Amino acid sequence: MTEVKNKQVILRDYVTGFPKETDLKIVEGTIILNIPEGSNHVLLKNLYLSCDPFMRNLMNKKDGPKDTLSYTPGYALGGFGVSKVVESGDPKYKKGDLVWGFTQWEEYSLVPSPKILFKIEHTDVPLTYYTGILGMPGVTAYAGLYEVGSLKKGENVFVSAASGAVGQLVGQFAKLADCYVVGSAGTKEKVDLLKNKFGFDDGFNYKEEPDLNAALKRYFPEGIDVYFENVGGKTLDAVLLNMRVHGRIPACGMISQYNLTEHEGVTNLTSIIYKRIRIEGFNSSDYYHLYPKFLEFVLPHIREGKIVYVEDIAEGLENGPSALVGLFSGQNVGKQVLVVAHE
Amino acid sequence: MTEVKNKQVILRDYVTGFPKETDLKIVEGTIILNIPEGSNHVLLKNLYLSCDPFMRNLMNKKDGPKDTLSYTPGYALGGFGVSKVVESGDPKYKKGDLVWGFTQWEEYSLVPSPKILFKIEHTDVPLTYYTGILGMPGVTAYAGLYEVGSLKKGENVFVSAASGAVGQLVGQFAKLADCYVVGSAGTKEKVDLLKNKFGFDDGFNYKEEPDLNAALKRYFPEGIDVYFENVGGKTLDAVLLNMRVHGRIPACGMISQYNLTEHEGVTNLTSIIYKRIRIEGFNSSDYYHLYPKFLEFVLPHIREGKIVYVEDIAEGLENGPSALVGLFSGQNVGKQVLVVAHE
Structure with missing residues (x-):
């Protein structure tokens, strides 16, 4: 021994x-x-x-x-x-x-x-x-977009915490599906990554937006089809006002709330009714059966440099x-x- | 003319x-x-x-x-x-x-x-x-439970506004699927209807419950599988704490919020993440293709007095x-x- x-x-x-x-x-x-x-x-x-x-x-x-x-x-x-x-x-x-x-x-x-x-x-x-990308966050982005979010080609996609482990993949996977993709992040450096490295259509620093609702209206004049939820709280509240009818919100995390002893109240949930929105919490554990299929999808893109x-x-x-x-x-x-x- | x-x-x-x-x-x-x-x-x-x-x-x-x-x-x-x-x-x-x-x-x-x-x-x-029962509210209860809520036999079902146009049907349909069904309503008379006329397993007057979370824990010690959402606000907030993993919330209405100039904040949405809950807003307009099937289901029950x-x-x-x-x-x-x- x-x-x-x-x-x-x-x-x-x-x-x-x-x-x-x-x-x-x-x-x-x-x-x-x-x-x-x-x-x-x-x-x-x-x-x-x-x-x-x-x-x-x-x-x-x-x-x-x-x-x-x-x-x-x-x-x-x-x-x-x-x-x-x-x-x-x-x-x-x-x-x-x-x-x-x-x-x-x-x-x-x-x-x-x-x-x-x-x-x-x-x-x-x-x-x-x-x-x-080849582990839990990869499966999360893939299953969240395609299974939970029922992403369709050409839709309008918003992702928060967009330069993070999952967010950067959500954006790149959605671009592969010809979607219009905007992300939010918390520094200029991260927003630059979204636009210049990950190929998002646009991005913004949520800390510099006094009115998130107005920001989302600017980036999504036609509304959001899929919001990939990583942060919760105020961002979710503003997103709800900007979702399209039959929009989907795959909810992967709500990091803005995890450290608060009193969670922020989300006030725009009636939008779920008016616009028939689906919010669905999920994690990778329900989707590992897709892992072989996911690897088949993602490995060639990595090798060809199409996903970074x-x-x-x-x-x-x-x-x-x-x-x-x-x-x-x-x-x-x-x-x-x-x-x-x-x- | x-x-x-x-x-x-x-x-x-x-x-x-x-x-x-x-x-x-x-x-x-x-x-x-x-x-x-x-x-x-x-x-x-x-x-x-x-x-x-x-x-x-x-x-x-x-x-x-x-x-x-x-x-x-x-x-x-x-x-x-x-x-x-x-x-x-x-x-x-x-x-x-x-x-x-x-x-x-x-x-x-x-x-x-x-x-x-x-x-x-x-x-x-x-x-x-x-x-x-044979119109919009009937289709709403039916599609909400079976399509949106993916109701399974024997599950634990909670419905708010339970004696209303839709709620009374939700409870009765869920009982036909051998579910455990509890409803909330706003008067003693309505709660009596739930228990004595509609065959719910139990019911309570939400106006007499100072702590809705405690009330739900009492009626659902094992948690809720399907919450049929008619009211929103404080009820939804308490329900989120009592949902089971993979619970579903077909969201038909949020009547408690419609007349407020400032909506109540819902603070327990992180439960959606932790428990992989699905909330889905819907209305009957997406489900009228089920109407013939619905009539086939409901008419015999009405004629036999099994649904009132x-x-x-x-x-x-x-x-x-x-x-x-x-x-x-x-x-x-x-x-x-x-x-x-x-x-």
Whole structure:
């Protein structure tokens, strides 16, 4: 039995309001680099961890309905990541395999085999992509637009948090469907990315728009068919006034609300009635059966350079807290990745 | 050419806030009881008019997106009704036919033929039913539950405005699908109807519940699968906290909001994300292709007394303003009908 040091990022205590770096803590534990006798667990060396907005919700104290989950204070965070198999109790995986799925924020993790979502078969693209365009955010953008959002060719699409892990893909996928696409983001640099790197038709900095309703009317004089919802709150409220009849709102996240102790009230929901709008919350977990089809769609576009993916890469577990916390003030430019080890 | 008197209910001026009887006015005009040469219009003698919550929205000044409609001050209100054909410029209809569809609040109306939705074929049931269970509200309840709400056998169903034109049917249809059904209404008398006449499993008076969230937790300890939304505002906010994962909210109306100059803010929309909830606004206009199938479903149940329908009948056009305005303070018990003439 080999025991090694195992650095971890743990939750210090449940979080109220905006998370701070000090809500998380780096600790050094140890781990035995062997699978327990008879276990079908898999021992992973974590390479790249994904910083995702939903992780904020897992920092809340669990006191709601039984179907909500939380992190446990004193234990490592969980999240999506790319890992290398060190040893496997499940014959589906063998030493050296690269995989992506749900792992822990630490150097090595012993995980139940079903937490691994997919073996990585294509390594001619950056491995970090499996935390983003080729991972959960990719499936989210794809399923959100096409399945939940029933996107049709040539429609008017608005996406918030548009330069983020999911948003940048939503815009590019919608452009492939000949849609008119506008995104909002929180800095000039991000808006420039939308227009100059991701090929959006237009973009705006929501922080510089005193009247979001007026801004949306300017960019969508004919109204919005599909709003890909990442932020909630005031943006959603303004969007509702600008949706077209039979518009769809695939709701992937509401990051503007996650850190508020009192959520903003959304006042324009009667638009749902008047304009027969569909809002549907979703996450990738209901859509992984589409993953093979999604890879077939997206890999050629990546290889041909027709779809690009911007990542914001932090190096080292000890930078995990700042990388994760930074998401909630929009410090990341593109998909926030945390490197634990380069293989 | 025969010219006759034609009493009308007109909108005096656009309405802000709660409508008052004085916002409407009875006037006596005249109408020529012949179809103009070459017109395919149909001349109708109106029998029964339907008082519907959506009519409030048509009293607003039109200043929103181009797809919203309004009544024109000085002209008769429009709405659903049952009428008898006096003369027809469209060969589909002939003198004496009974029809239901969109007509005007007056004794006689000359309407474009497509405004008529259906010829009435079954007259062994009360004709007034074609403003309710066999008309728009019936199609609304049916399509809302089965199409928009994807109702499955045995699910937990909550309906607001539950003794109303649509609500009483939602509950009864859901019971036919072996669902657990609870409704809310605004008086003891209405709650008694839910439990003793319509066969709901339970019901409560929302005006007597200081904490709607607690009330819903009491009636739905396992959560709600389908919430049939008729009222919006605080009720919707509490419901969101009590929905189950993959719950559906067919949104038919938000009557609690229609008369407010500032809408209530709904603060629990992040539940849509956490629980992957679908909210979908709809109205019957997208579902009339189901009408024959719906009649096949509902007529036998009516004839066998397995579905009942409670109507609140006001007599005479001059009582139209009070009947319509009463809807918004919940004065009607059951479907509010206005009798213009008994054939």
